[in-house]
Amino acid sequence: xxxxxxxxxxxxxxxxxxxxxxxxxxxxxxxxxxxxxxxxxxxxxxxxxxxxxxxxxxxxxxxxxxxxxxxxxxxxxxxxxxxxxxxxxxxxxxxxxxxxxxxxxxxxxxxxxxxxxxxxxxxxxxxxxxxxxxxxxxxxxxxxxxxxxxxxxxxxxxxxxxxxxxxxxxxxxxxxxxxxxxxxxxxxxxxxxxxxxxxxxxxxxxxxxxxxxxxxxxxxxxxxxxxxxxxxxxxxxxxxxxxxxxxxxxxxxxxxxxxxxxxxxxxxxxxxxxxxxxxxxxxxxxxxxxxxxxxxxxxxxxxxxxxxxxxxxxxxxxxxxxxxxxxxxxxxxxxxxxxxxxxxxxxxx
Amino acid sequence: xxxxxxxxxxxxxxxxxxxxxxxxxxxxxxxxxxxxxxxxxxxxxxxxxxxxxxxxxxxxxxxxxxxxxxxxxxxxxxxxxxxxxxxxxxxxxxxxxxxxxxxxxxxxxxxxxxxxxxxxxxxxxxxxxxxxxxxxxxxxxxxxxxxxxxxxxxxxxxxxxxxxxxxxxxxxxxxxxxxxxxxxxxxxxxxxxxxxxxxxxxxxxxxxxxxxxxxxxxxxxxxxxxxxxxxxxxxxxxxxxxxxxxxxxxxxxxxxxxxxxxxxxxxxxxxxxxxxxxxxxxxxxxxxxxxxxxxxxxxxxxxxxx
Numbered sequence: 001x002x003x004x005x006x007x008x009x010x011x012x013x014x015x016x017x018x019x020x021x022x023x024x025x026x027x028x029x030x031x032x033x034x035x036x037x038x039x040x041x042x043x044x045x046x047x048x049x050x051x052x053x054x055x056x057x058x059x060x061x062x063x064x065x066x067x068x069x070x071x072x073x074x075x076x077x078x079x080x081x082x083x084x085x086x087x088x089x090x091x092x093x094x095x096x097x098x099x100x101x102x103x104x105x106x107x108x109x110x111x112x113x114x115x116x117x118x119x120x121x122x123x124x125x126x127x128x129x130x131x132x133x134x135x136x137x138x139x140x141x142x143x144x145x146x147x148x149x150x151x152x153x154x155x156x157x158x159x160x161x162x163x164x165x166x167x168x169x170x171x172x173x174x175x176x177x178x179x180x181x182x183x184x185x186x187x188x189x190x191x192x193x194x195x196x197x198x199x200x201x202x203x204x205x206x207x208x209x210x211x212x213x214x215x216x217x218x219x220x221x222x223x224x225x226x227x228x229x230x231x232x233x234x235x236x237x238x239x240x241x242x243x244x245x246x247x248x249x250x251x252x253x254x255x256x257x258x259x260x261x262x263x264x265x266x267x268x269x270x271x272x273x274x275x276x277x278x279x280x281x282x283x284x285x286x287x288x289x290x291x292x293x294x295x296x297x298x299x300x301x302x303x304x305x306x307x308x309x310x311x312x313x314x315x316x317x318x319x320x321x322x323x324x325x326x327x328x329x330x331x332x333x334x335x336x337x338x339x340x341x342x343x344x345x346x347x348x349x
Numbered sequence: 350x351x352x353x354x355x356x357x358x359x360x361x362x363x364x365x366x367x368x369x370x371x372x373x374x375x376x377x378x379x380x381x382x383x384x385x386x387x388x389x390x391x392x393x394x395x396x397x398x399x400x401x402x403x404x405x406x407x408x409x410x411x412x413x414x415x416x417x418x419x420x421x422x423x424x425x426x427x428x429x430x431x432x433x434x435x436x437x438x439x440x441x442x443x444x445x446x447x448x449x450x451x452x453x454x455x456x457x458x459x460x461x462x463x464x465x466x467x468x469x470x471x472x473x474x475x476x477x478x479x480x481x482x483x484x485x486x487x488x489x490x491x492x493x494x495x496x497x498x499x500x501x502x503x504x505x506x507x508x509x510x511x512x513x514x515x516x517x518x519x520x521x522x523x524x525x526x527x528x529x530x531x532x533x534x535x536x537x538x539x540x541x542x543x544x545x546x547x548x549x550x551x552x553x554x555x556x557x558x559x560x561x562x563x564x565x566x567x568x569x570x571x572x573x574x575x576x577x578x579x580x581x582x583x584x585x586x587x588x589x590x591x592x593x594x595x596x597x598x599x600x601x602x603x604x605x606x607x608x609x610x611x612x613x614x615x616x617x618x619x620x621x622x623x624x625x626x627x628x629x630x631x632x633x634x635x636x637x638x639x640x641x642x643x644x645x646x647x648x649x650x651x652x653x654x655x
Contacts, residue, residue, distance in 0.1 A: 091560065096560075110571075
């Protein structure tokens with residue numbers, strides 16, 4: 001990928017929580033970049049570290065969490081070297097964030113207008129009146145009906161979908177270069193989900209933003225993303241452009257995720273699931289973190305962790321199967337997944 | 350807002366009826382014959398009968414109650430047995446002293462309590478937090494009269510900065526206000542701390558930070574206003590409790606407030622004074638709680654009446 005076109009580059013990011021039970025590695029050496037104007041999806045189950053990754057970029061990790069190492073380069077500037085005041089001038093201005101819970105993400109005691117206007121007052125030094133005028137424009141942009149009245153409404157007077165639109169208005173108020181959307185549609189009704197997703201993608205193209213979309217929903221990824229990073233237990237296991245990921249998934253976990261999507265084209269008696277559970281971050285397997293759940297796992301997988309290795313066209317995968325060191329029979333991960341084979345004792349779930 | 354206020358105002362009516370009823374029945378619930386008590390122990394049968402007639406005690410109870418309420422509304426709460434002066438005049442001069450004392454004490458509690466609570470919450474588990482919380486525990490556990498005596502001993506007697514007792518000058522106000530305000534400050538500090546800690550972990554606080562809001566404004570603008578509702582409740586109750594509970598402080602500092610009036614009246618069996626004072630205090634309590642309810646609505650527009 002061309003570096004000049006990269007809006008944000010995350011390099012070996014490590015974020016840990018230091019609890020009384022010891023260090024919990026929530027994000028453990030994550031790499032990715034988001035090309036300018038493109039959307040990168042980060043996919044993973046709950047607890048895979050995707051939200052912590054996004055909060056790390058914003059430098060909003062709260063105690064006892066801490067960014068332990070790595071680099072985050074935004075527009076060529078090192079975010080981890082910035083002072084708190086410098087970070088504040090970036091948050092909500094150049095990098096904005098939308099959260100999962102529209103019902104609780106807006107302050108209940110201030111009007112929608114006040115909450116959007118605040119972004120203009122902080123970052124553009126506008127007066128309250130000018131800021132409210134611009135906020136009205138934002139409400140129109142995000143498609144809230146009768147925006148003038150909504151400006152004076154309190155969050156509890158709006159539905160979930162409308163609140164998420166208001167959140168989007170806050171996030172986009174200052175024309176950010178990067179929008180981080182953390183599960184923006186998860187808490188919404190299915191019909192509203194599609195609307196909000198379309199709104200976000202539409203505005204992204206219209207405003208020329210880059211986007212980091214955090215989700216567990218591959219359907220959302222297929223609809224909105226250009227590139228996808230699949231996270232598992234604090235590490236990225238596969239990085240690919242969206243077409244390749246869906247056509248030629250390489251990591252068994254990615255295949256497992258794809259297979260567990262309900263299909264509408266064939267009759268399914270039951271849904272497929274990936275057996276087992278995401279390992280707890282304070283008790284991670286030594287080798288490949290997916291090995292205990294992987295149908296292809298061999299002894300080498302249990303014993304040592306593979307690197308994230310380059311594949312064709314800038315795609316990457318973290319799996320022994322795609323290396324020369326692989327000591328098992330040849331495997332086509334996608335086709336053989338259902339049959340799999342287990343040759344290592346103790347990996348049976 | 351207007352409708353909310355009106356509704357809340359209407360809701361005080363049953364409370365007021367209850368209050369007047371209880372105060373009225375006090376007369377009949379005390380042991381013995383009220384007329385006997387009022388006429389004095391050595392009064393003859395005729396004198397007692399005369400008193401009973403004068404007090405309207407021969408009328409049916411509902412009629413007596415109606416008369417009592419009717420008179421009270423017109424500002425007539427009867428006359429003191431001890432000196433025959435109107436109860437309203439007796440209470441009137443003392444009432445403002447106590448209200449003033451309670452008001453300044455509450456103001457001090459709010460100021461100290463909020464500051465301490467916010468500092469504690471934003472530096473949770475730090476030495477500062479622990480110091481404040483231990484201090485608050487002291488403030489809460491210390492009996493008022495003892496604190497008052499200690500303050501007099503040091504500030505009035507040892508270093509002679511402030512008057513020992515009395516009322517009227519600003520200096521005389523300081524020690525009683527501290528004495529009375531400390532416990533309230535401690536309660537408010539603890540309340541503010543726990544309420545703030547709860548609010549600080551809400552999603553909208555994260556939203557504010559993600560917007561680039563300065564930490565100071567995150568705390569004072571976004572968090573505090575949400576955290577204030579339980580605190581305001583405590584402030585209201587506190588103010589009410591101070592009105593009735595200022596007796597000891599008033600005694601220690603020799604202040605002629607309502608509290609002392611009531612205590613003296615009880616000792617002298619000056620029944621109309623007790624009755625009138627209780628009624629006035631109860632009404633004031635209802636008023637304060639009404640104001641608290643109204644302020645909820647200012648703090649948080651979500652609050653609706655059922």
